Amino acid sequence: MAGEGRVTLHGTWASPYSKRVELALKVKGIEYEYVEEDLMNKSSLLLQYNPVHKKIPILVHNGKPIVESMVILEYIEETWSDGPRLLPEDPYERAKIRFWATFLHQQVFEVLVLVLKTDGEAQAKAMEQLHEKLKLLEEGIKGSFPGGSPAVNGENMGLLDIVVCSYFGPYKVHEEVLGLKYLDSEKYPLVTSWVKSLVQYPAVKESTPPHEKSVALVRYFREKALQSPAGVL
Amino acid sequence: MADEEVKLHGMWGSLFSKRVEMALKLKGVPYQYIEEDLTNKSPDLLKYNPIHKKVPVLIHRRNPIIESHVILEYIDETWKTGYPLLPEDPYERSMARFWARFVDEKCLPSAWKAACSEGEEREKFTEEVHGHLKMLEEQLRGKRFFGGDAVGFLDICASFVAYWILVKQEAAGAEFLTESKFPALWRWGEEFKGCAVIKETLPDRARLLASLKAYLEIMKAPK
Numbered sequence: 133m134a135g136e137g138r139v140t141l142h143g144t145w146a147s148p149y150s151k152r153v154e155l156a157l158k159v160k161g162i163e164y165e166y167v168e169e170d171l172m173n174k175s176s177l178l179l180q181y182n183p184v185h186k187k188i189p190i191l192v193h194n195g196k197p198i199v200e201s202m203v204i205l206e207y208i209e210e211t212w213s214d215g216p217r218l219l220p221e222d223p224y225e226r227a228k229i230r231f232w233a234t235f236l237h238q239q240v241f242e243v244l245v246l247v248l249k250t251d252g253e254a255q256a257k258a259m260e261q262l263h264e265k266l267k268l269l270e271e272g273i274k275g276s277f278p279g280g281s282p283a284v285n286g287e288n289m290g291l292l293d294i295v296v297c298s299y300f301g302p303y304k305v306h307e308e309v310l311g312l313k314y315l316d317s318e319k320y321p322l323v324t325s326w327v328k329s330l331v332q333y334p335a336v337k338e339s340t341p342p343h344e345k346s347v348a349l350v351r352y353f354r355e356k357a358l359q360s361p362a363g364v365l
Numbered sequence: 366m367a368d369e370e371v372k373l374h375g376m377w378g379s380l381f382s383k384r385v386e387m388a389l390k391l392k393g394v395p396y397q398y399i400e401e402d403l404t405n406k407s408p409d410l411l412k413y414n415p416i417h418k419k420v421p422v423l424i425h426r427r428n429p430i431i432e433s434h435v436i437l438e439y440i441d442e443t444w445k446t447g448y449p450l451l452p453e454d455p456y457e458r459s460m461a462r463f464w465a466r467f468v469d470e471k472c473l474p475s476a477w478k479a480a481c482s483e484g485e486e487r488e489k490f491t492e493e494v495h496g497h498l499k500m501l502e503e504q505l506r507g508k509r510f511f512g513g514d515a516v517g518f519l520d521i522c523a524s525f526v527a528y529w530i531l532v533k534q535e536a537a538g539a540e541f542l543t544e545s546k547f548p549a550l551w552r553w554g555e556e557f558k559g560c561a562v563i564k565e566t567l568p569d570r571a572r573l574l575a576s577l578k579a580y581l582e583i584m585k586a587p588k
Contacts, residue, residue: 184467184500198459200466210455223442224428230435235416268416 137194139164142178144171145341146349148241148298149201150189155294156205158335160212202237205291216288228276229292235272240265241299247314248306248350249357262314270320281326289333296323297330305346309354371396372424374410376403378568378576380529381433382421387521388440390562392447434465437518450518464504464511465522472497476530480537481584487539494541501526502550509556520557527554528567536577 141157141164143150157164169178169188181190181197191198191207198207209218219226243265246258281293289297300323303315317324330336371389373396375382389396401410401420413422413429423430423439430439441450451458475497479490501523504511511519526542531554534541544551557563 193456196456198456198463200463203459203462203466206462207455207459210458223439224426224430226442227430227435227439230438231430231432234432234435272416 138192140167140192141165142167142169142175142181142190142192143188144169146346147188148302149187151301151339152201152294152298153189153191153204153208154339155289155297155335156208156218156291158339159216159218159288159294160208161215162208162212202233202295205294209291218289218291218294220290229290232269232272232276233292233295236269236295236299240269244299244306244314247310248354251358259312259314263319266314266320266323270323273322273326281329289330289335293326293330296327297333297336300327301331301336301340302346302350303327305343305350308347309350369426370424372399373397374399374401374407374413374420374422374424376401376420378573379420380525381419383566383568384433384521384524385421385423385436385440386566387516387524387563388437388450390566391450391516391521392440392444394440394444394447434462434469434522437521441518448515450521452512452517460504461511461517461519464501464519467497467501468523468525472501472530473525476525476533476541479539479541480533480581483585491539491541495546498526498542498547498550502547505549505553507549510553516557516560516563520553524557524563524567526550527557529573532570532573533577536574536581 141153179186182199189201191204198204243261247262250258307313315324373385414431423436430436475490475493479487479494482490510516530542
């Protein structure tokens with residue numbers, strides 16, 4: 133069966149990309165070994181498995197590496213095809229989910245990171261952009277998924293739930309470090325309630341690092357970025 | 366039936382748009398093509414792709430599908446019994462998807478940066494382009510096409526490397542891809558362009574060259 137064999141995930145505890153692969157493996161009930169990578173001191177195994185980008189996450193299945201979190205998620209879905217689904221059957225529903233996952237992946241996260249890395253006018257500008265993206269997401273989700281959150285069969289997290297959770301799940305950490313809110317339940321009721329329900333899933337709870345640990349890291353990241361001469365890392 | 370009609374909003378020179386045409390033609394799916402003037406976008410385009418306002422947009426069963434990779438996967442999944450675009454094996458599929466992203470996220474931007482720059486900067490970006498092409502070339506591994514014996518998803522997504530990059534380098538007076546530097550990639554490109562479906566889909570070279578030259582002039586003009 134395609135779904136057999138040893139599975140190892142090379143990741144880092146704070147990376148949203150790593151987190152989404154962890155969540156997918158948990159949703160599917162796949163047993164895996166986890167290897168925490170030190171990105172300041174990349175292991176020879178990491179460089180061997182991902183010579184092109186030299187990044188995590190890397191999923192190794194039966195000795196073969198798969199890289200890029202979105203590619204890994206699709207691989208997981210196709211390889212462990214019996215069990216909870218990450219994507220619905222209908223091609224159009226799948227296309228909608230892929231589109232929104234790509235939108236989040238390409239457009240939203242980098243803006244959130246910019247908000248975290250800047251202050252003053254630059255931050256205000258980045259914050260404006262973030263709100264624009266959240267607005268698009270709110271309206272888009274309403275239009276694309278009139279039945280509500282795209283959890284595949286209403287029970288387990290699907291691919292888009294996982295991507296949203298990986299970026300916005302730590303919203304409380306971000307808001308604490310920033311000293312301001314961005315996930316406004318009045319402006320973005322759908323997205324906010326979606327994120328809040330996602331973080332309640334047992335798989336998410338058990339893979340969420342301690343709040344203080346995350347706050348310390350994001351704070352460190354922000355301080356380092358603000359100190360660097362160009363203002364951003 | 367009107368409901369099963371397939372429409373494609375595209376642009377004659379856009380490699381993203383052409384990918385979709387190649388896929389539809391390989392699958393033998395009839396479609397209505399609507400040429401968009403990107404300086405004067407149709408109300409339909411703006412309605413179907415309000416977020417990005419770009420081509421290509423595929424309409425099937427009155428549903429819009431956007432983003433070229435997403436469209437290609439949709440085409441493969443919807444017309445399942447036709448010509449296969451993606452391989453069957455999940456690992457091979459992941460490789461195809463990875464390298465398709467690589468082309469868009471690495472090869473395309475580095476070539477643009479090299480084309481739009483000059484002197485030392487251009488040299489630096491050209492080196493990047495060469496690095497990316499070398500990595501991509503290694504994926505051929507003696508196969509006729511990236512997809513094996515027949516054109517597949519990755520070949521279509523890499524059509525930039527078979528065609529557009531050559532026109533771009535001529536427009537820019539640069540050297541990105543030559544037969545001597547990348548013999549395997551060159552050979553693949555020739556085979557790819559030689560396929561009937563691909564040949565009839567590629568935009569007219571002279572028109573594309575003129576368009577790219579004009580675009581580069583605008584990009585280089587002092588602001």
